[in-house]
Amino acid sequence: MKVGDNMQPITSKLVTQTIIERPAESYKGNYGRVLLIGGNQNFGGAIIMAATAATYSGAGLVTVATDPQNFTSLHARLPEAMVVDYHQTDYLLGLATNMDVIVIGPGLGTDPFAERLLTAVLNAVHQPQRLVIDGSALTLLAAHPQPLPATPIVVTPHQMEWQRLSGLKISEQTPTANHQAQQKLGVIAVVKAHHTTIYTDQQVWFNPGGTPAMATGGMGDTLAGMIGGFSGQFTDFTNAILSAVYLHSTIADDLAASRYVVLPHQISALIPKYMHDFSQAELDD
Amino acid sequence: MKVGDNMQPITSKLVTQTIIERPAESYKGNYGRVLLIGGNQNFGGAIIMAATAATYSGAGLVTVATDPQNFTSLHARLPEAMVVDYHQTDYLLGLATNMDVIVIGPGLGTDPFAERLLTAVLNAVHQPQRLVIDGSALTLLAAHPQPLPATPIVVTPHQMEWQRLSGLKISEQTPTANHQAQQKLGVIAVVKAHHTTIYTDQQVWFNPGGTPAMATGGMGDTLAGMIGGFSGQFTDFTNAILSAVYLHSTIADDLAASRYVVLPHQISALIPKYMHDFSQAELDD
């Protein structure tokens, strides 16, 4: 396959086909046990925003492993989530074993503890769990390369994190170069930019939406949480990722029609409504 | 009585007859002192959601006995509740004596402390107090069977908790089998499922509402809190329980008309409005 040839837009049709109506006979266990790991003493807001996005994306059960300092602010905003002290590594890894999706990185930081935790989690994750690696975890991974588990994985770098991970300078990050780098990495890559591009083994996708009103802290954490939430519910991993990227920017675009800046929590609040609308949309063909 | 013969739907008429207009001359003491016990260091959100539901259901006074770690997040969301450290067992049991309703279980956990606390509370509850046993408390009760107090009690298991409690596998949980199990248990049982069924000594009820948009963490905690709140206000215990089950799903169904997933706190926020509407509805017959 020659990379770069086949860049395709994510379409509303793909999202409509992914976010299907829920069967009446179902329970929370059907919609994903999602574990989010991150939030140190300086960046606790990141894991709050990611967990909020996962919960509003319809994840059946959301657990947050973070510094205990963040428990109270998390619960003040999101009582729906359960919490774990991420220093209790044995307990955490035992818990991780039963999860459907693991999101690691938002606000994790890059100190030695974060590095050890990342390594421990990468060693523990196993088929058929899905893994979302975001934020600080990508910086750690770039600095300390290590084998990734043999399970579906997506990385969600912004351009600077992608530079660290792929070795490509931002000016060199063309779709072709990115795709080659992704193929070496062997996992799906969501490279966040004005128009985000997504690289799978087979395909390069680009996201038609996006607005500079999204250029504010926490947008990436929110996307990582949405990808986590969608990955626990929808069978096709790639489509779950693409749909999260598409919906994230679609909501932001709509909010930006009347706002100079869009805050991450405003996007999360609207996810249930947008998912509903896409689940009810007619498929044309 | 042959069990299973008489499965009846909860009707809006029953709810209308239960949620009566409040007499003008009344004060908060008339609407129930409700004590909710639960919320350990990992599951604090559960007791927050339960207490929120009890408060928005119109309970006159709400007290939450929980791990002190949860005090701040609870008050940030619900200043209306009072708090007690559930490790201060003597103080807590003294307080419990004056309560009208006790809800135990949301986020309580299943460690030895939780087990001791449950036993102490079961020993302290007395006529005519009403007792709602939910969540972890049901798992504890299944693992360590013990006599229940001779007072009105309702258990609110989901299907897996009901399996533990009744010994019936989920596939065996037919109305007839459930009713037989309930009669052995001797307390009202609310078995939560897509269509929740409710078992009393006399009757099997089923809830006509319910939506897969409710398949998310915290829904059960919210229902337990509503049952607690309603039980403190309405004379007939069975009707209070049935009305809470009915309203919980009615609100969720309405929210799900425009949302893919409904979050527990969104239901609680609407309880006062729905209670008002039912209290004002005409009775047809």
Added chain:
Amino acid sequence: MKVGDNMQPITSKLVTQTIIERPAESYKGNYGRVLLIGGNQNFGGAIIMAATAATYSGAGLVTVATDPQNFTSLHARLPEAMVVDYHQTDYLLGLATNMDVIVIGPGLGTDPFAERLLTAVLNAVHQPQRLVIDGSALTLLAAHPQPLPATPIVVTPHQMEWQRLSGLKISEQTPTANHQAQQKLGVIAVVKAHHTTIYTDQQVWFNPGGTPAMATGGMGDTLAGMIGGFSGQFTDFTNAILSAVYLHSTIADDLAASRYVVLPHQISALIPKYMHDFSQAELDD
């Protein structure tokens, strides 16, 4: 004067005459420095609700002296308030000296520390400061009678607190008996009931509004905060109190038109709008 003869309703006209339009050239110092003291480790929500009501009532500067455990939940709901650890008595009393209004009692509790703090505050308050004594502080005062400072004071008991304070059983609390008790006490008394009555040296007032939807924890704390907020802004102390009582129930009555129960924070949120409407209302005569 023969007490009881002259019971008058609070009128919207009185409120309109009290809540006057603010002069353009004014600053926060013109609208009252209000100090609220209360909120122990069990009843922190009470002082949060009182401070919220004071702030939304337009108090220029609001300071809350409370247990440090309540700082975070208070700020999560009300960043507009400043906080003081009420155990730092010297610092607190120094601060109190410069206040225009002091509200003591919501959630204060009745332990020896609370008693000492109340006595210290009663000794420190001085002309022309206005003092609102509410909740636990009334129970303490009833148990340990002590001289009150020679400054404008209002007490805001519910019927049981009034029984403790006046010695009148609830069944004996007629306007005439209440007025006699108030005259012995020598301070304005707001006796909260379905129709609240207010006793001044000259007059008995009753509040025409009120709804059983208000029969929930925190309503009294909210009223105390409103009285504190109004007392810092409006010249006539009696009219400030009467207007707070009237507006508190007017907002609740309007909310109860579509709600079975009205929560205290919902009242506070609407105070600025109602104050605006009354400040703009035409005076008929």
Added chain:
Amino acid sequence: MKVGDNMQPITSKLVTQTIIERPAESYKGNYGRVLLIGGNQNFGGAIIMAATAATYSGAGLVTVATDPQNFTSLHARLPEAMVVDYHQTDYLLGLATNMDVIVIGPGLGTDPFAERLLTAVLNAVHQPQRLVIDGSALTLLAAHPQPLPATPIVVTPHQMEWQRLSGLKISEQTPTANHQAQQKLGVIAVVKAHHTTIYTDQQVWFNPGGTPAMATGGMGDTLAGMIGGFSGQFTDFTNAILSAVYLHSTIADDLAASRYVVLPHQISALIPKYMHDFSQAELDD
């Protein structure tokens, strides 16, 4: 130049010219790294309000250096912000080096620690960083005059703080006298009053808006945060400041059309909408 001759109103046209539409190809780094320093154990709400205003003003990345006691309440309201313990001075100063804008003062207090921190920050700030000095930091600066860094600086005193800083009694604070004092000080001065006046080396501006409904605690913190947020995005420092002053009071004026008092957080919530409207407004000439 004869000072005082050239007092000009801030116009909506100036704001429209300042708040330009964002270029599509941009990222959060383009909109300012803003560090806010303040919030001691008594005045934590001030830094929460300032950080909220900065974030809703569109700052790309917001970091709050404060007492750790304020981390949780800040994150409960604003997960978008990152936090630093302001006692970790070395870490903080290292962080400060990479910031575009530094706001110091809201709720900082005036104790020796605050004084040392202010001095350390003043020593660390460097070209082309922009510095906003507000609240307690102005009181400290008046009490302990020290050289200011050679970089764009704005001070935002209310009239009493300006008295301390300039030596001018409130009654003496005429535009001419203020302008002379500002020229001695050598930094831009925003003197907050019913109609706020702004003094630059070249010009005296006055703000046409403002309402006594703004006379409540936290308004100044909110303005400081807005100035910080605008300064990180808009090229001309003076215009960024003027636009923040103008928008702050414009939003308040609109809210005051239906509210007796306007709370600071209500202003912040509307900043994105107002910025959008000004960014889309037609320029007439």
